[in-house]
Amino acid sequence: MQRKTIGNILLLALTLCVACMWAFPIYWAVVTSIKPEHEVVTKTTFIPDVFNFSAYYFALFETNLAAWYVNSLITSIGVTIIVILISVMCAYALSQIVFPGRRLLYGIILASFMVPSQALVVSQFVLMYRFGLINSWGGIILPQLIIPVVVIVYKQFFDSVPKELREAAKLDGCGDFQILFRLYLPLNWGITTALAIITYIMAWNAFLWPFLVTNSEDMMTVTVGITQVDDAFGVKYARDMAVAILAAMPVALAYLLFQKRVTQALMLSSGIKG
Amino acid sequence: MSGIKLTGVSKSFGAVKVIHDVDIEIQQGEFAVFVGPSGCGKSTLLRMIAGLEETTGGQIRIDTEDVTRREASKRGVAMVFQSYALYPHLSVFDNMAFSLSIARRPKAEIDAKVRAAADILRLGDYLSHKPSQLSGGQRQRVAIGRAIVREPRVFLFDEPLSNLDAELRVKMRMEIARLHRQIGATMIYVTHDQVEAMTLADKIVVLKAGVVQQVGEPLELYRNPDNMFVAGFIGSPGMNFLKARVMSAAAGRLVVELEDAPGVPFDVPGTAGVPLGKGIFLGVRPEHIALGEREGSVPLKATAEFIEELGGTGYLHALTATGAEMTVECRGEERPHPKQAIRLSLDPKEMFAFSERGERLR
Ligand SMILES: Nc1ncnc2c1ncn2[C@@H]1O[C@H](COP(=O)(O)OP(=O)(O)O)[C@@H](O)[C@H]1O
Ligand SMILES: [Mg+2]
Numbered sequence: 001m002q003r004k005t006i007g008n009i010l011l012l013a014l015t016l017c018v019a020c021m022w023a024f025p026i027y028w029a030v031v032t033s034i035k036p037e038h039e040v041v042t043k044t045t046f047i048p049d050v051f052n053f054s055a056y057y058f059a060l061f062e063t064n065l066a067a068w069y070v071n072s073l074i075t076s077i078g079v080t081i082i083v084i085l086i087s088v089m090c091a092y093a094l095s096q097i098v099f100p101g102r103r104l105l106y107g108i109i110l111a112s113f114m115v116p117s118q119a120l121v122v123s124q125f126v127l128m129y130r131f132g133l134i135n136s137w138g139g140i141i142l143p144q145l146i147i148p149v150v151v152i153v154y155k156q157f158f159d160s161v162p163k164e165l166r167e168a169a170k171l172d173g174c175g176d177f178q179i180l181f182r183l184y185l186p187l188n189w190g191i192t193t194a195l196a197i198i199t200y201i202m203a204w205n206a207f208l209w210p211f212l213v214t215n216s217e218d219m220m221t222v223t224v225g226i227t228q229v230d231d232a233f234g235v236k237y238a239r240d241m242a243v244a245i246l247a248a249m250p251v252a253l254a255y256l257l258f259q260k261r262v263t264q265a266l267m268l269s270s271g272i273k274g
Numbered sequence: 275m276s277g278i279k280l281t282g283v284s285k286s287f288g289a290v291k292v293i294h295d296v297d298i299e300i301q302q303g304e305f306a307v308f309v310g311p312s313g314c315g316k317s318t319l320l321r322m323i324a325g326l327e328e329t330t331g332g333q334i335r336i337d338t339e340d341v342t343r344r345e346a347s348k349r350g351v352a353m354v355f356q357s358y359a360l361y362p363h364l365s366v367f368d369n370m371a372f373s374l375s376i377a378r379r380p381k382a383e384i385d386a387k388v389r390a391a392a393d394i395l396r397l398g399d400y401l402s403h404k405p406s407q408l409s410g411g412q413r414q415r416v417a418i419g420r421a422i423v424r425e426p427r428v429f430l431f432d433e434p435l436s437n438l439d440a441e442l443r444v445k446m447r448m449e450i451a452r453l454h455r456q457i458g459a460t461m462i463y464v465t466h467d468q469v470e471a472m473t474l475a476d477k478i479v480v481l482k483a484g485v486v487q488q489v490g491e492p493l494e495l496y497r498n499p500d501n502m503f504v505a506g507f508i509g510s511p512g513m514n515f516l517k518a519r520v521m522s523a524a525a526g527r528l529v530v531e532l533e534d535a536p537g538v539p540f541d542v543p544g545t546a547g548v549p550l551g552k553g554i555f556l557g558v559r560p561e562h563i564a565l566g567e568r569e570g571s572v573p574l575k576a577t578a579e580f581i582e583e584l585g586g587t588g589y590l591h592a593l594t595a596t597g598a599e600m601t602v603e604c605r606g607e608e609r610p611h612p613k614q615a616i617r618l619s620l621d622p623k624e625m626f627a628f629s630e631r632g633e634r635l636r
Contacts, residue, residue, distance in 0.1 A: 164359035167326050172373035172424070173347040182376075186363045 033241035040237045055242035059229070065246060067218045068225035073250070075140045075210070075221060076203035083147050083199050084192060091154030092180045096166060106155070113148040118208060125212055135219045140210050144203055150195050157188045197258050204251050222247040276337050276350075276427035276460045277302045278323065283332035285318055285484075292318055293484045295332065300462065300477065305454050308464045309471040309507070310481035316464040319481070320430050323462065324353050336427060352421035353430040356437060358413045360405040360420075366392075367401040370419045391422040394456065395449075411442045418453065429461040435470065447473060468508055472496070480504050502632035505557050511589055511601045513557045515628075520548050528627055528635065530556065532574065534594040540572050544627040544635040554635065555628040560589060560603040562624035565610070571619035576600055578610040592616065 032040055033055050035048040059065055093099070094106050124143040133139030161184060169179045185192065210221040217228060226243045229236075278300040285293035292315045300306045308316045321327040323334060325346030334342045341349045360369050367388055368375075374384045392398045395415040405413055414434060421429055431450070435443045451474055454461055465471055471478050472492045480487040480495065480503070488500040492508075499505035505513045517533040528544035531537070542556065567573055576592040581604070588609055590602040602618060610616050627635040 162357060162359065164355045164357050165361065167324075167346075168353070168355065168359040168361075168420075169372075170326070170346050171324065171351070171353055172420075173376040178376060183361060187361075189363075 029241045029245060033238055033245055035238055037236055037238050052238075055236075055238040056246075058239050059242045059246055063229055063243065064217050064220070064225060065222070065243065068220050068222040068247075069250075071137070071140070071219060072204055072221040072223070075137055075144075076200050078137065078141045079144045079203040080196050080200045082141070082145055083150055084196055086145065087147065087150040087195075088154055088180065088185060088192075091151045091158055092176070092184060094151070095155045095158035096179075097176065109148045109151055112146070113152065117143075117146070121208065121212060124209070128213055133213075135214050135216050137219075139213045140219075140221065143209055143213075144206060147199060147202075150199065153191065153195060154188070157191050158184055161187060193258070197254065200254065201251050277304075278428060278460065278462070279333075279335040279338075280323075281333045281335075283319070283322065283334060284330055285315075285322060285327065286330045291484065293322070293330075296484075296486050298479055298486065298489060300460060302460055303458050305451075305461045305463065305474060305476045306479060307471040307475035307477070308462065308479045308481055309468055310466065310487075311507075312466050314481045315484040316466070316481055317432050318484075320353075320432055320462060320464050323428070324351050324430050325349050326353075350427035351430055352424045352426035352428075353432065354414075354417045354421055354434045356433040358405070358417040358437075360413055360416055362405055364404075365401065366397060366403050366405070366408070366416050366419075369405065369416055370423045372420065373424045387423050387425075388419075391419040394422065394453070395419050410438050411446060414438065414446060415449075418450075422453075422457070427460065429459055431461065431463040433465055434463075435465075436467075450474065469510055472508070478508075480507060499557075499626065500634050502555060502557065502628045502634075505626055505628070505634075509559055511560050513559050513626075514563070514598075514600050515555045515557050516594070516598055516600075517596070518554050518556045518627075520544075520550055520552050520554060522550060523548055528554075530554065530627070532556065532572065534596050534598065535572065535574050538572060540622045542622055542625045542627050548629070548635060553630055555630070555632070557626040557628060558620050558624060560601040562621045563600070563602045564619045564621075565590075565602065565604060565608055565616060566619065567617055568619035570622075572622055574600075574618045574620055576616055576618055578612055578614045578616050580612055581609055583609075592618070 031046065031048060034051050034053060035045070036050065036052045036054070039045065039049060090109075094102060094109075120143070128134055128139045128142065131139070131142075133142065165183060165187075166179055169183050174182065205223060206221070207223045211224045211227075214220045214224060217225070220228065226240070226247050229239060229243050278298075280296050280298045283293060283296045284291065296319060298306075308319060310316055318327055322329050323336075325341070325344060325348075329342050332342070333340055336349060336351070361372065364372065370388045370391055371384045374387060388401075389398070392401060395418060397412070397415055397419060400408060400412060400416075405416065408416065414437075417434070434450070435446050438446060447470060450463075454474075463470075463474060475492050477489065478492055478495055479489050482503050488495060488504045490498075495504055495508045499508065502515065506515070518530045519533070521529045521531055521539050523529070523544070526543060526545075527541050528548060529539050530542055530544075531539050544554075548554065564571065574594060576594045579591045579593060582589040582591070586605070588604045590604050590610060592600045592602060594600060600618070629635055
């Protein structure tokens with residue numbers, strides 16, 4: 001009894017330690033962002049002497065942050081919706097429809113999973129340039145649509161749907177699109193939510209590609225935009241931190257909001273398959 | 275007329291032929307049962323009628339229309355699967371309404387049809403439940419309800435009761451029989467359980483390795499099997515087979531002698547023209563063997579092995595001198611002990627003669 005309590009306390013202490021190590025940089029960023037710029041460079045304070053929100057004022061009203069936000073939001077949501085839509089159809093075809101070259105196609109998708117997207121950047125840039133999509137939402141979105149892992153995950157889930165369900169739906173008069181959108185997709189809602197959130201976060205956080213494909217400031221995404229703050233005004237730590245926090249906010253919020261839904265949905269979807 | 279006619283129907287998976295030239299005719303309103311051991315192709319044949327499996331050869335007609343190459347949903351058939359195959363994300367109501375909503379029927383019509391089917395199946399209180407909240411028997415009823423709502427020309431059942439426990443199985447069997455009387459639609463029912471086949475069917479189709487062995491009414495198959503396979507498969511427990519020799523043959527009768535009882539010739543019905551001295555098999559059902567000696571019966575010595583006791587009756591398993599296994603129905607009080615030497619009386623009028631290859635001699 002006694003020993004168990006001590007063990008628990010030790011474990012708790014260790015957990016707290018690790019949590020602090022993770023949380024401290026975030027805390028430091030927040031604290032720095034509300035310090036006056038001179039305090040940042042002159043002394044090390046864990047709690048600022050005065051609370052000063054001028055860095056946020058600057059970030060919100062004197063940068064292009066609003067435009068970057070809109071760009072990020074539209075491209076991320078665009079990527080998410082299109083990725084889910086094409087992946088789900090691709091996975092359904094690979095999983096349920098017999099056609100020549102099906103295995104080969106799946107093999108190619110599996111293989112492309114192993115090609116880092118950075119390796120394709122140059123050819124994609126040339127392609128987007130030829131399409132005239134530099135500095136456009138389309139240019140930001142298109143190359144980000146290749147996410148083989150989403151297809152692979154969906155295919156695996158579709159493979160495990162009992163084949164009688166599909167046959168029952170066929171007898172009930174469904175075509176393949178109806179089977180997919182009225183049966184397979186709702187049956188895998190949990191995994192769809194999870195994949196959508198992950199895709200969204202990946203798209204929001206994407207840096208390299210949006211950085212390459214945009215050079216006009218009002219077409220940049222948030223991740224690219226914040227680097228411009230640095231360039232234009234020299235190193236101003238409070239401002240940098242304020243912009244960084246605002247940039248990360250939507251992703252952090254999305255995750256905090258949906259965290260429960262993701263786990264819950266995943267558990268549900270594995271539970272209903274009986 | 276929603277009769278079904280299969281002519282020369284066959285099916286191959288790659289190079290493996292699993293259904294061989296099947297000819298069957300099922301009348302409008304008939305309850306047909308496909309029965310046979312596991313792997314004989316019952317499900318495949320049913321799925322070919324449903325349109326879920328392509329037909330390699332022959333022709334399938336429903337209502338005299340050729341549907342061999344027609345899409346499953348356009349054949350006017352509904353199927354009840356062994357695994358129920360209910361849509362897990364939809365309520366009972368939506369499961370039953372699914373086909374109608376795919377066909378974009380008006381809401382009022384869908385509602386009326388689903389409620390009517392729910393009434394027949396006593397599912398009214400469960401319409402808003404999800405399948406996972408239902409018991410096995412209720413799920414089965416929803417699966418049947420989903421079929422009824424479509425008002426199909428033909429109902430197809432693939433071992434619909436195998437996932438239920440024994441008690442429920444008997445209850446659902448009665449319900450399906452009642453449903454058939456109530457709706458009067460043509461039904462095809464697949465099972466490996468000959469008891470289910472005997473109790474439900476108007477017409478039984480016995481299959482073995484993708485070949486139709488015999489088609490007929492339950493009692494016809496019991497009383498007049500075409501071959502040893504059907505004789506052994508229909509009836510529970512199965513028929514006993516004993517080796518015998520033909521001593522002489524007259525018009526429609528064979529004089530034979532059991533290997534286990536040499537020197538006791540007797541008459542059985544059979545074809546003339548069987549080569550004399552040739553080995554044949556004699557089949558006799560457990561219910562046509564008596565313990566002890568009887569006038570006009572063929573006596574047989576055997577050793578009792580063990581008894582399957584059911585209370586009113588018991589099934590005695592015994593071995594003859596040549597090692598043939600026998601099952602004997604014991605009614606009343608009398609039960610031999612294990613290892614006890616016993617005398618059996620076989621009724622020659624209830625015997626069936628089969629050639630060495632298993633064909634019926636008659
Ligand atoms: N999709 C398939 N591919 C290859 N062989 C199959 C397929 N489906 C069934 N078979 C074979 O066909 C035979 C009949 O199967 P089935 O109709 O399921 O038998 P039953 O329902 O009578 O148990 C079996 O030997 C089985 O292995
Ligand atoms: Mg089967």
